Amino acid sequence: MSEPAVIEITDLRRQFLLGSEVVEALRGVSLRIERGEYVAIVGPSGSGKSTLMNILGCLDTPTSGRYLLDGEEVQQKDDDQLAEIRNRKIGFVFQSFNLLPRATAVENVGLPLLYSGLNRSARREAAMAALKRVGLGERTGHRPDQLSGGQRQRVAIARALVNQPVLLFADEPTGNLDQRTGAEIVSLFEELHHDGVTVVLVTHDGKLAERTNRRIEIVDGQIAVDVRQRLAA
Numbered sequence: 001m002s003e004p005a006v007i008e009i010t011d012l013r014r015q016f017l018l019g020s021e022v023v024e025a026l027r028g029v030s031l032r033i034e035r036g037e038y039v040a041i042v043g044p045s046g047s048g049k050s051t052l053m054n055i056l057g058c059l060d061t062p063t064s065g066r067y068l069l070d071g072e073e074v075q076q077k078d079d080d081q082l083a084e085i086r087n088r089k090i091g092f093v094f095q096s097f098n099l100l101p102r103a104t105a106v107e108n109v110g111l112p113l114l115y116s117g118l119n120r121s122a123r124r125e126a127a128m129a130a131l132k133r134v135g136l137g138e139r140t141g142h143r144p145d146q147l148s149g150g151q152r153q154r155v156a157i158a159r160a161l162v163n164q165p166v167l168l169f170a171d172e173p174t175g176n177l178d179q180r181t182g183a184e185i186v187s188l189f190e191e192l193h194h195d196g197v198t199v200v201l202v203t204h205d206g207k208l209a210e211r212t213n214r215r216i217e218i219v220d221g222q223i224a225v226d227v228r229q230r231l232a233a
Helices: 049-056 079-089 105-115 120-133 149-161 179-194 206-210
Strands: 007-018 021-033 038-042 064-069 090-094 167-171 199-202 214-219 222-228
Touching: 007 049, 021 049, 021 222, 038 049, 038 179, 038 206, 049 064, 049 167, 049 199, 079 090, 090 149, 105 120, 105 149, 120 149, 149 167, 149 179, 179 199
Parallel strands: 038 199, 038 214, 090 167, 167 199
Antiparallel strands: 007 021, 007 064, 214 222
């Protein structure tokens, strides 16, 4: 049998109650993302892009519709079950890095492994390997305040990869970086894609979206554009 899609959603809807008014943030979104794809999700503020990301990242649940993550139905899971799925299957990279300031790079990267059942030595070995993968093998003992912005984002990417997730989510990953450093981080995502990692970028940056293989635009809670494109050189 072929492997399941990493993401498969059908007629996904999300409603919020604001006072007496029902707001439809997502209005019947259907989407399939295969293993190894490199995808950008774009859209203006208020389009439903962030709501979709939160549901795909198992940070929220839909009002209705079906969501299969790596073949597993997740739309009706409770908070504890969603947390367990996030830890096993999803790596997150955020604009603000979200690193512990007093922890070293290797300690930050090893955090997702605390509930993996691995002993301390095995956790450290896995964290070291993840740091080497993102080019920070010589910075494992440095704290975030001893690293540049680009290095801190590389630590965050290593942390997202350490559990070998089926899906890597990046939310505005270059938003706090200068242009040159941002370009280095984009190149790293492209390397991970070529290594077979499924990468989904959520971004306002049109140039960043152009560098992916597929661009999905959300407008008024629906998919307005879904195009495949050649990876920029």
